[in-house]
Amino acid sequence: MNGFLEYVPGDSLLHRLNPVTKIVFAVLFAITCFCTSNIFFLCGMLICGIIMAASCQMLRPVLGLMKAVLAFSVILAVLLLLTSPSGDVLVELPWGYIGTGSIMAAVTTIVRLEAAAIPLFLTFYVTKMTDLSNSVVKVLHVPYKYAFTFASTVHFIPVFMNDMKSIMEAQTARGVEFDQGGIVNKIRLMVPLCVPLLVSSVRKTNSAAIAAEVRGFNLRTRESGYKQYPFSAVDLVVMLIAVALLVAVILVP
């Protein structure tokens, strides 16, 4: 089973695209979602994203991540609902009201965040992390240390998640009941665990930095990578589609 945002081998169209194409498409797709408030267009983008995930057999992990995004976007939607009075009044509040416009804005926010996130998730699932970092260095001329920092950050997310799981298991074995009580109790129990997590994170980061140094990290340049990342006609078509979508939402109100 693959971990969080971890590459899953495959031979789909998305797998075969140039890594830079995938990054450009995902970023333009996300910008497009943020440039429009048309709920129908956003729903269309969301469906496109789901179809893309299904086309490379990544529907299940993407739906799992969408759940996490939903939790975050619902918080934003509730804030919008309570602080953006617009449209016909539905509920009076001491500081304003919740209107039909507020509900539409909240729903739009949820759909927008979900739609924008899918291609970004997919990029990680269908591209090796080394290809992502090497291609941005080779093609986009991004300094290697920035690409490495980004790749390391993503790489360490599942590592730290595993560490937290181990720490929680160790404390559970000592009698700490994480599954008892409400959210306040859980937070109270988890706060002390941030200390060992922080200590282990610093130790791991330090080890990784030393390992990189001794392997000649500072000697690496754009020319160091052996693999080439040529663009094909399909890459150009995909990028054109992304640009066309963005232009469409800017020009069409």
Added chain:
Amino acid sequence: MIEFRDVHASYDADIKVLDGVSFQIQDGEFVAFVGTNGAGKSTTMRLMNGLLKPDAGVVLIDGVPTTQLKTSQIARQVGFLFQNPDSQICSNTVREELLFGFKALGEVGPDAEARVDGVIKEFGFDPDDDPFLLNRGTRQLLALASIVVLAPPVVILDEPTTGLDYKECVKVMDIIRRLHEAGTTIVMVCHDMEVVGDFAKRVVVMSQGGVVDDGPTFDVLRNPQTLTRASLIPPQIVDISLALPLVDERLATSPLAFANTTDEMQAAIAQEVC
């Protein structure tokens, strides 16, 4: 007593880790689980303290299935020393770390304070030391002390000597030996056959999610089929005594061929010479 009855376990629906494991561990035993990585040893340990529940079969602690016990109840019965002490240590001082288990179990009081003081003295800790600044061996000792202080009847040790130098290893194992002599049941996962030979009274050999051999330590470690099947190398003395009859057939019936410890080998040599 801990009992496994036809236990099946997995982390993922597609990958079985344990496949029909059955055994009993009586009170006061010192049992070592050995086998290659991925054999299912650590999963067996996690099932014993309720961190993992079986997919099928039953794990009983004193006759009660772990599925019917709360984690804190199992923690009172079964202490667990993890391979990496840094997963366990989470307090700012050694004293707080030793009190953490009592707090988690809601048992802070004069008795707990007295027990903590006793353990600090026994292990030779400075109660005000920052646990995160201690060296690896001392952190492992602290993690062990934080289990010992709760005095559980069963202590599970997941590779307790990994990453320790010889002196630290001897110190940790001496404490474990004293615990066992005081009546605590010890269940240990260990890759170091010298440690297994020196301390364990019974060995359970695991391979590919099942138990392939289970018996008194030296009966198991002298069984060539078991050694081959589980890719084990016995302690050096056993290895030498097993190899001697191959050098000279006349040695097959000599006491030299049956020596399991350094003392037994010395006695056998003395007998041969005399």
